Amino acid sequence: MLSPSSTRNDILVAKDVIVRFETAEGPITAVDNVSFNVRQGEFLSVIGPSGCGKSSLFNVIGGLLTHHQGSVEVGGETIDGPHKSIGMVFQEESTFPWRTVIDNVCFPLELIGLPKAKRIEKARTFIKMVGLDGFENRFPGELSGGMRQRVSLARTLASEPKILLMDEPFAALDEQTRLLLGDKVLQIQQQLQQTTLLITHNITEAVQMSDRILVMTYRPGKVKRIVDIDLPRPRTSEIVGSEAFGRYVAEIWNDLREEASRGLQDEEEHLHGASGS
Numbered sequence: 001m002l003s004p005s006s007t008r009n010d011i012l013v014a015k016d017v018i019v020r021f022e023t024a025e026g027p028i029t030a031v032d033n034v035s036f037n038v039r040q041g042e043f044l045s046v047i048g049p050s051g052c053g054k055s056s057l058f059n060v061i062g063g064l065l066t067h068h069q070g071s072v073e074v075g076g077e078t079i080d081g082p083h084k085s086i087g088m089v090f091q092e093e094s095t096f097p098w099r100t101v102i103d104n105v106c107f108p109l110e111l112i113g114l115p116k117a118k119r120i121e122k123a124r125t126f127i128k129m130v131g132l133d134g135f136e137n138r139f140p141g142e143l144s145g146g147m148r149q150r151v152s153l154a155r156t157l158a159s160e161p162k163i164l165l166m167d168e169p170f171a172a173l174d175e176q177t178r179l180l181l182g183d184k185v186l187q188i189q190q191q192l193q194q195t196t197l198l199i200t201h202n203i204t205e206a207v208q209m210s211d212r213i214l215v216m217t218y219r220p221g222k223v224k225r226i227v228d229i230d231l232p233r234p235r236t237s238e239i240v241g242s243e244a245f246g247r248y249v250a251e252i253w254n255d256l257r258e259e260a261s262r263g264l265q266d267e268e269e270h271l272h273g274a275s276g277s
């Protein structure tokens with residue numbers, strides 16, 4: 001049965017998710033009663049100050065963290081461990097350095113036992129999609145950071161996940177590479193109508209890419225607001241330069257500034273406390 005707040009079009013339903021950790025300084029609540037739904041084909045970004053629980057929330061959705069309370073359902077199935085419906089791309093390097101580009105992308109297809117010819121055909125499709133055709137036989141060590149991140153993306157897409165989770169996938173890249181890769185991700189997401197969840201610190205990036213933006217509060221991480229980005233697609237440079245776009249950026253920055261200031265204050269108090277002054 002559908003819960004009262006979800007619709008038939010929802011592919012992900014997160015309900016009252018709470019994550020607590022035991023730390024040297026006592027228990028902390030990293031994610032506090034977070035509920036939200038994601039529609040099929042939607043691009044939803046999660047933004048919030050450092051340490052507000054974004055990665056913890058994604059780790060619950062990705063099945064990497066299972067000691068949470070509340071529930072996450074994907075396509076009606078409760079997530080309680082790594083799940084074939086979810087594909088993750090991280091900030092950190094995650095290519096296999098001993099495998100060529102094509103063998104990296106073939107990896108999830110080997111796991112499901114796809115015959116070799118089919119694996120290669122499929123891997124080539126995704127390698128082309130991320131713009132790496134011609135590099136199939138290179139090793140990750142021969143590629144730039146941005147290209148390696150494209151390999152990770154192609155490998156994740158090859159498993160055809162229902163939901164693509166990206167935890168700051170551009171954070172380690174220089175600005176130009178970041179912009180180019182961001183454009184590529186958006187283009188692929190639109191082409192495949194791939195349901196995508198992105199963690200980012202970059203408000204412009206979030207507004208440009210997203211259908212909705214979930215803003216989290218500083219510790220404990222709650223949902224502060226979910227903002228609908230009602231701008232036409234494709235999000236051309238004309239739209240990015242428009243007044244409406246600027247208003248969304250300002251609005252979200254306002255929310256974030258409030259939360260980030262609370263974080264800063266908290267840290268300062270903590271430091272004063274620790275130094276006994």
Ligand SMILES: Nc1ncnc2c1ncn2[C@@H]1O[C@H](COP(=O)(O)OP(=O)(O)OP(=O)(O)O)[C@@H](O)[C@H]1O
Binds near residue numbers: 055056
């Ligand atoms: N395994 C863990 N054990 C103890 N505390 C943890 C653990 N993982 C995260 N935390 C704490 O939980 C809180 C939320 O962390 P999390 O990494 O989810 O935040 P975040 O919003 O992704 O941060 P950032 O933007 O800096 O990546 C932080 O205070 C962090 O120190």
